[in-house]
Amino acid sequence: MFTDALRRDAARIGEHLEDVLKTNPDLPVIEGMRYAVAGGKRLRGFLVMEGARLHDVPEAQAIWPAAAIEAIHAYSLVHDDLPCMDDDDLRRGLPTVHRKWDDGTAVLVGDALQTLGFEMVLDPACHPMAEVRADLALSLGRASGRAGMVLGQALDIAAETADAPLTLEQITELQAGKTGALIVWSAEAGARLAQADLQPLTDYATALGLAFQIADDILDVEGDEATVGKAVGKDADRGKATFVSLLGLDGARRRAAELVEAACDALSPYGDRAQTLNDAAQFVISRDT
Amino acid sequence: MFTDALRRDAARIGEHLEDVLKTNPDLPVIEGMRYAVAGGKRLRGFLVMEGARLHDVPEAQAIWPAAAIEAIHAYSLVHDDLPCMDDDDLRRGLPTVHRKWDDGTAVLVGDALQTLGFEMVLDPACHPMAEVRADLALSLGRASGRAGMVLGQALDIAAETADAPLTLEQITELQAGKTGALIVWSAEAGARLAQADLQPLTDYATALGLAFQIADDILDVEGDEATVGKAVGKDADRGKATFVSLLGLDGARRRAAELVEAACDALSPYGDRAQTLNDAAQFVISRDT
Known part of the structure; x- marks a missing residue:
């Protein structure tokens, strides 16, 4: 079952992060690191673990990039939440x-x-071949830095002071960086560990990432703050273009469903083994948090 | 001549950083990155270039870790200067x-x-062997993260609210993280590229890093704001323990001179080839900026 797999992987990743951080002294910065990586769905880490299972990569290896992507995701949230950024x-x-x-x-x-x-994907325990570790780390840099996540954030900030709201094409580019790049990296990591063809997982995660952002925009309109666990309705309040403002609620729901179908199609080379990842794609558009 | 070498390496590193960043679109974040890495002495990058020359490593390889450490150093300065940090x-x-x-x-x-x-040391152009690139990146993570620079910054923040001023031992530990770790990494990088023994350069840079910080504390007391290029006298205003407050001005100068001597001794295996690095050690305690 998908939800069981998600819960089990999330717990495993949490234990690993605690292990890695327990050697550090009890300073506020270290406590803050532990706090920031605790909880959450750990969907990105789950994608790493499942992508690795598809390629029979040992869990003891996959746990490193899974924990790494959760650390990177957590860093971006901690900085995004700052008063000088989203102020949450x-x-x-x-x-x-x-x-x-x-x-x-x-x-x-x-x-x-x-x-x-970066340290976690570069840890020798992550993979015996330095080539694989270096590949994971370099691709992580490209996904998270000025060509990936930070570029998306920069486009997002630029959009706030732009004269006209973003077009569908621009918002798709923004999303591909801001949330898509880490999701794609997560899904590909298992294939990187196995030195296998990345393409099916790249295509899966590209569609999934976009569906995820559309679902987020829907949640921002329809969600309940207590359930979602963060402030909602902020985008509409700011008059920001979102997939919902551009496609309408029904159009956004339809687009998300098409993308989930495309995501599942991309995994057809894996046959039944991809069932959990297919379920995950369904989950991202039906979640309420 | 040392100052010529420093100027030449600094220019070369600046060109490399411009090259790497010129492919990015003209967003404020990218412009801010270019701005933040422009100028400065580039002493860390220079240590990389000179450490590489000692081992006959091609400049086309050494330029990657040299530019990388300047990017990491610049990141730490940009964040340190924020109003919620040092407010400069x-x-x-x-x-x-x-x-x-x-x-x-x-x-x-x-x-x-x-x-x-991280991307720059992991770039395949940095070194043909993935093992070397992964080693550079992992050691860079250890030098800059929770076991290195950030740990030093965290200790520094903790000291501000501590009941008693730091002891000489505590301030030395703090410095080893906050400024020492990146300086040590810089000096070692050439030996890492050559897969040579790190020890002489480790010992050199450990002494150099401490001398550098003592010189910084002296500049904070004696320096002129226009020449130093940043605010001075802030530590004394805050009643913060520094090497000068603990050793006195003369004691601090004497300790810095002893450390420079120790740094030069550590490079004796390299004989005359280490002359530029020996001159660099003299420079860090005689600079006025």
């Missing part, structure tokens, strides 16, 4: 790092989590 | 990134510069 007080139903500690600590926590992400 | 308006005599743009842009600029640092 709540994340996963709990105070954000800068609310629980302070802004300076949150900056350092995010910085150290990014570094930790 | 001036860096290298120019407005800091958050003053020229805004705090959110400065957070993203720092984030993207950190990622860029």
Whole structure:
């Protein structure tokens, strides 16, 4: 079952992150790191674990990129939540790092989590071949930096002061960077560990990532703050273009469903073995959190 | 001549960083990245280039870790200068990134510069062997993250609210993380590229890094803001323990001179070839900026 697999992988990833961080002294920055990686669905880490299973990669290897992508994702959330960025007080139903500690600590926590992400894929325990570790780390850099996630964030900020709302094409490009790139990296990681063809998982995750963002935009309109665990309705309040504002609620739902179908089609070379990943694609558009 | 070598290497590193960043679109985040890596002495990058020359490593390889460490150093400065950290308006005599743009842009600029640092040492052009690239990247993570630079910054923040000023031992530990770890990594990088023994350069840079920090503390007391290019006298104003407050001005100068001697001794296996690095050690305690 998908939800069981998600829960089991999330717990395993959480244990690994605790293990890695337990050798550090009890300073606010380290406590903030532990706090920031605790909880959450850990969907990105789950994609790593499942992509690795498809290629018979041992879990003891897959856990490293799975934990790494959760550290990178957590770093981006901690910095995004800062008052000078999205200014959010709540994340996963709990105070954000800068609310629980302070802004300076949150900056350092995010910085150290990014570094930790790279350290984990480069750990010799991640894979015996340095070539594979270097490939994971370089692709992680491309997915998260100025050509990936940060580019998407920069486009997002630029859009706020632009004269006209974004077009569907522009918002799709923005999303491909801001949330898509890490999702694609997550799904590909198992194939990278196995030195296998990345294409089916790339295509799967590209469609999945877009569906995920459309679902997020729908949740921002329809979701309940207590369930979602963070502020909702912010995009509409700001008059920001979203997939919902551009396609309408029904159109957005339809587009998300088409993308999930495309995602599942991409995995046809794997046959029945891809069932959990197919279920995951259904999940991202039906979740309420 | 040392100053010629420093100037030549700094220019070469600057060109490389411009080359790497010129493919990116003209968004404030990218402009901020270019701005943040422009100028400065580039002492860390110079240590990489000279350490590589000692081992006959081609400049076309050494330029990657040299530019990488400057990107990592620049990221730490951009984040350190934020209002929620040290709150500095001036860096290298120019407005800091958050003053020229805004705090959110400065957070993203720092984030993207950190990622860029990892990408550059992992670039296949850096070294033909993935093992060497992975080693450079993992050691860079350890030097800059929760076991290195960020740990030092966290200890520094903790010291501000501590009941008693730091002891000499504590301040030395703090410095070893905050500024020492990147300096050690820089000096070692050439030996890593050559897969040579790191020890002489480790010992050199450990002494050099401490001397560098002592010189910084002396500059903070004696320096002129216009020449130093950033605010001075801040530590004393805050009643913060520094090497000068603990050793006195003369004691601090004496200790720095002893460390420079130890640094030069460590390079004796390289004989005359280490002359430029020996001159560099002299420079760090006699600089006025």
